[in-house]
Amino acid sequence: MRALSRKWSSRRPALLAAVLLGAAMLVHTxxxxxxxxxxxxxxxAAAAAEKAAMLPPGTAIASAxxxxxxxxxxxxxxxxxxFDAAVAVSAVLSVVEPISSGIGGGGFFLLHEGRxxxxxxxxxxxxxxAAATPAAYLDAQGELDxxxxxxxxxxxGIPGLPAALVHVAAEYxxxxxxxxxxxxxxxxxxxxxxxxxxxxxxxxxxxxxERYRGTREVFLADGDPPKVGELLVQPDxxxxxxxxxxHGFDGFYRGEVAAKLLAAVAEEGGQWRADELAGYxxxxxxxxxxxYRDWNIVTAPPPSSGGVALAQILQILEGxxxxxxxxxxxxxxxxEAMRRAYRDRTIYLGDPDFVKMPLARLTSAGYAxxxxxxxxxxxxxxxxxxSGEVAPLEDDExxxxxxxxxxxxxxxxxxxxxxxxxSGMVAPGTGVLLxxxxxxxxLKPGTPNAFGVMGFAANAVAPGKRMLSSMTxxxxxxxxxxxxxxxxxGSRIITQVLLAILAYDAGxxxxxxxxxxxxxxxxxxxxxSAEPGALAPATVEALQAMGHKVNAGESDWGNLQTVQxxxxxxxxxxxxxxxxxxxxxxxxxxxxxx
Ligand code: DON
Numbered sequence: 001m002r003a004l005s006r007k008w009s010s011r012r013p014a015l016l017a018a019v020l021l022g023a024a025m026l027v028h029t030x031x032x033x034x035x036x037x038x039x040x041x042x043x044x045a046a047a048a049a050e051k052a053a054m055l056p057p058g059t060a061i062a063s064a065x066x067x068x069x070x071x072x073x074x075x076x077x078x079x080x081x082x083f084d085a086a087v088a089v090s091a092v093l094s095v096v097e098p099i100s101s102g103i104g105g106g107g108f109f110l111l112h113e114g115r116x117x118x119x120x121x122x123x124x125x126x127x128x129x130a131a132a133t134p135a136a137y138l139d140a141q142g143e144l145d146x147x148x149x150x151x152x153x154x155x156x157g158i159p160g161l162p163a164a165l166v167h168v169a170a171e172y173x174x175x176x177x178x179x180x181x182x183x184x185x186x187x188x189x190x191x192x193x194x195x196x197x198x199x200x201x202x203x204x205x206x207x208x209x210e211r212y213r214g215t216r217e218v219f220l221a222d223g224d225p226p227k228v229g230e231l232l233v234q235p236d237x238x239x240x241x242x243x244x245x246x247h248g249f250d251g252f253y254r255g256e257v258a259a260k261l262l263a264a265v266a267e268e269g270g271q272w273r274a275d276e277l278a279g280y281x282x283x284x285x286x287x288x289x290x291x292y293r294d295w296n297i298v299t300a301p302p303p304s305s306g307g308v309a310l311a312q313i314l315q316i317l318e319g320x321x322x323x324x325x326x327x328x329x330x331x332x333x334x335x336e337a338m339r340r341a342y343r344d345r346t347i348y349l350g351d352p353d354f355v356k357m358p359l360a361r362l363t364s365a366g367y368a369x370x371x372x373x374x375x376x377x378x379x380x381x382x383x384x385x386x387s388g389e390v391a392p393l394e395d396d397e398x399x400x401x402x403x404x405x406x407x408x409x410x411x412x413x414x415x416x417x418x419x420x421x422x423s424g425m426v427a428p429g430t431g432v433l434l435x436x437x438x439x440x441x442x443l444k445p446g447t448p449n450a451f452g453v454m455g456f457a458a459n460a461v462a463p464g465k466r467m468l469s470s471m472t473x474x475x476x477x478x479x480x481x482x483x484x485x486x487x488x489x490g491s492r493i494i495t496q497v498l499l500a501i502l503a504y505d506a507g508x509x510x511x512x513x514x515x516x517x518x519x520x521x522x523x524x525x526x527x528x529s530a531e532p533g534a535l536a537p538a539t540v541e542a543l544q545a546m547g548h549k550v551n552a553g554e555s556d557w558g559n560l561q562t563v564q565x566x567x568x569x570x571x572x573x574x575x576x577x578x579x580x581x582x583x584x585x586x587x588x589x590x591x592x593x594x
Contacts, residue, residue: 055114055408056482060563061085062510062574062585063401064100064488067192068092069584071183072403075175076588082405083111083172084180086413087165089401091184094161095237096192098433099201099420100399100488103240103252105435106160107415108300109168110287110473110484114408119298119475123283123466124164124415126157126437130463131271137443137461144444151208153270155423155436157467158280161415162244162252167282170248178245185245188238188431191231195582199228201420214264214426215433237431253277257430264427265434276464283353290363292318293505299474299497301359302352306472306494308362309341313498315368316340316375323506328542329377331535334502335521335528335548336375338495339383342453342523350458351466357458380547383526398488400473402563404572412473412484414493419450440467451490453522472497476504485513485562487577492529495520496558510562510575510585518558525549531556559583 059082061072071092072085080088086109094102101107109122136154139145148154169177202209202225209215218234219226226232243251251257258277265272288307289298292314299307316337322330348357361367375381398416403409417423417435426433442455451470459468470493473486483504487496496518503513517534521527527549535543540552556579563574563585574585 054567056404056406056565056572057570058572058587058589059085059403059405060565060572060574060585060587061089061401061403062561062563062576062583063089063093064399064559064561064576064580064583065093065096066582066584067096067187068401069586071187072401073586073588074183075180076405078175078179080173080175080180081407082403082409082411083168084175085403085405086111086401086411087169087173087177087180088183089403090161090413090415091165091181091241092187093399093401093415095184095188095234095241097198097399098417099198100397100417101161101415102417102422102433102435103162103165103244104156104159104427104432105415105417105422106157106437107164107413108304108469108471108473109164110298110300110412110475111168111172112298112408112410112475113172114405114410119287119289121285121287121301122164122168123285123303124160124167125303125466125469126160126435127276127280128157128438128441128461128463128465128467129272129276132438132461132463134443134461137438144447149439149443150419150423150436150450152211152423152425153265153268153272153434155438156265156270156425156434157437158272158276159252159432159435160280160282163249163280163282165244166248177248181241181245185238185241188234188241191233194226194228194230194232196228197581198232199226202226205421205424208424209421212268212425214428214430215424217428218426218431218433234431236429240430240432253280257432260430261427261432264425264430268425285352288363290315292501294478295476295501295505296478297474297476297501300469300472302349302357302468303466304469304471305345305349306470306474306497308349308359309345309494310472310474310498310501311363312341312344312368312371313337314501315363315365316372317502319369319372322502327536328539328546331519331528331539332378332380332543332546332548333375334498335519336381337371338498338521339381339523339526340371340374341494342491342521343383345468346453346455346523348458350455350460350468354462354465355458378546380543382547383523398471398490398493399559400486400488400561402484402486402561402574404482404484404563404565408482410475410482410484412475412486414471414473414486414488416471416488437467440469441465448524451492452525453491454524470494474501476501480566480568482565482567483510483562485560487558487560489558491522492518492520492557495522496560500560500562504564510564510573511578512575513562514560514575514577514585518556527551529554561585
């Protein structure tokens with residue numbers, strides 16, 4: 001048995017811990033303005049000033065953990081751009097938020113290059129191992145084996161996030177990967193203070209996590225789980241990140257780390273092959289883009305369902321002046337649009353490398369107009385089938401961060417290990433907590449997954465296939481404003497981003513958008529879910545009178561992180577979801593490359 005890697009702080013509520021904790025627990029939201037510019041007569045100076053006005057006055061970063069946001073600024077100050085910062089923020093989140101994401105998982109990086117104006121979507125979604133046939137997930141009665149689907153080696157797809165870090169640094173960054181990974185390596189080695197979400201999440205997954213030797217080695221100290229204020233030190237994860245920094249792709253997908261991952265999966269009864277790791281590739285895809293009122297929306301294409309759903313919902317809603325409607329009617333119409341988009345998600349969407357999807361039709365204005373015509377202005381449309389199951393609440397799993405730098409580069413990144421602490425299984429000697437993303441496949445067609453969403457053939461499991469996602473990293477631009485936004489929340493990610501778009505369109509600021517109460521409809525179960533206080537009692541009654549089932553007052557969900565550049569005002573600002581402790585949105589008047 002290895003020495004315990006977690007250090008107690010019971011005798012020494014270490015100064016470092018206190019400082020880090022203080023930094024991490026503060027939720028900052030503020031804005032900076034461009035420095036006042038003196039009138040300059042010279043043409044060259046005037047041109048320079050004009051160009052400066054076209055660029056953000058610094059960098060804005062919003063993420064779910066203060067240490068990750070700070071690491072992003074550290075890298076910008078070291079001469080990096082938004083993409084180097086994205087690598088740093090992503091890697092630090094993998095260290096300090098194992099509850100949500102990690103290098104044993106995957107994610108989507110939506111990037112915008114300021115200079116060229118190009119948008120690209122880096123798909124680092126996990127892939128299914130060949131052994132993961134549909135039959136492998138059924139129990140003796142032919143029912144979905146939920147334990148296999150969500151816990152341990154069979155629930156894990158081949159990780160994509162390490163490949164994304166290597167790819168984004170090499171293709172878009174200005175700094176060596178080793179520089180951008182340095183903050184994550186340092187924090188993994190020195191430790192960070194355990195916070196409440198981590199402790200609470202561990203308690204809810206404890207029974208599963210402690211099945212696995214590697215997990216016990218990382219998270220238990222003298223047999224006890226992590227407690228608030230202690231330092232969580234992860235030397236194996238530091239070493240794995242170092243190997244990634246030194247050897248790039250091969251540092252994770254071949255050699256020592258790969259061998260340990262394969263051995264761990266085999267030890268726990270799973271089946272991964274060396275060529276499945278070595279053969280993993282990120283995919284660069286064209287983002288999905290469409291217009292909504294004054295906004296150009298650039299967002300996630302399949303294998304995310306988010307962009308398609310947003311395109312449908314927003315184009316349906318464009319037929320009404322939402323601001324002019326009373327609240328019950330507005331929520332009724334938005335819910336009906338959500339219902340229709342989630343129905344199509346269920347039927348049509350999957351991995352574009354494997355399935356043909358009618359994307360042009362699904363995202364067309366004409367199709368949206370047809371759907372809109374089927375919405376009764378005052379009556380709920382019953383969903384075609386009623387699953388009878390209430391969708392579980394989502395909390396802290398998955399994480400999003402948003403960055404805009406002084407060159408107008410931007411990154412909107414959502415990354416995940418799926419459910420709390422993913423599969424619960426750490427591969428011994430690597431510090432890598434494996435995801436449980438396989439549950440995002442329709443492992444048994446028509447059977448809802450952990451988010452209460454189901455699927456059919458388009459999202460059936462197949463070797464090398466990517467499971468359908470709801471992660472929706474998004475940019476929105478108008479003549480005046482540029483926004484990056486995204487959130488965790490499983491199937492509720494899409495509707496959070498939708499409500500954020502509607503809120504920005506209504507003129508709200510990033511902190512207001514992050515705090516906005518949420519509601520959600522996902523076709524099945526056939527009900528509107530709402531956070532406490534999101535709907536006034538009179539609105540709930542009015543919706544019920546229209547035929548809606550309303551689950552008002554569910555616990556809250558999401559952890560939205562957003563930044564905005566107001567081109568007209570020359571300001572940057574950010575908003576970090578006030579529902580969760582530890583997030584940080586901040587702005588620094590520094591230029592990449594300064
Ligand atoms: O890709 C997806 O849609 C899910 N695996 C995301 C999971 C998630 O957001 C969990 N959140 N609370």
